[in-house]
Amino acid sequence: MSDFKIRRYESSDKEKVKELYVLASIHSEIGYRSGPWEQDFEDIENAYFNGGEFLVGLVNNNIIAIGGYRKITDKMGHIRRMRVHPDHRRKGFAQQILNQLEKEANKNKLDELRLRTSKQQKMAQCFYGKNGYNKMKAEKEFYTEGPFEVIWLRKKLK
DSSP states (O other): OOOEEEEEOOGGGHHHHHHHHHHHHHTSSSOOOOSGGGGGGGOHHHHHTTTOEEEEEEETTEEEEEEEEEEOSSSEEEEEEEEEOGGGTTSSHHHHHHHHHHHHHHHTTOSEEEEEEETTOHHHHHHHHHTTOEEEEEEEEEETTEEEEEEEEEEEOO
16 A cells, blocks of 8 residues: 555645546546535635534645535534545545544544445445444435435444
């Protein structure tokens, strides 16, 4: 495995983080759609660093993985923006980012993490399922392209 390092997001990462998000999304089962739901990329520090976390994973000083969680209540966080560069998938990097996010959530005394993924993203559903995330509900979100079905998952932390 490559020399993989995880660290907290820094403002100088902004462009590279957004580029990775777009590239990884294009190469996913759902593709990429831009819209107002991406506002957190404009100010990651304020969106995530108020009891949450945003991490970058690096190989040879290049950002190849990202993930974060936002604190929703005193006891619950919402995992967002989990992405791995297409050339670096299936090497355990998403697992390491998720593990570190869960550790940070425990440090911040959260009892539960929630996330959502799409019905089309079978690999993501398997990944989160093997990590103890259980299905809560499915719902449709509406975009200009039409309805998009998402699945909410949650995990109780120790």
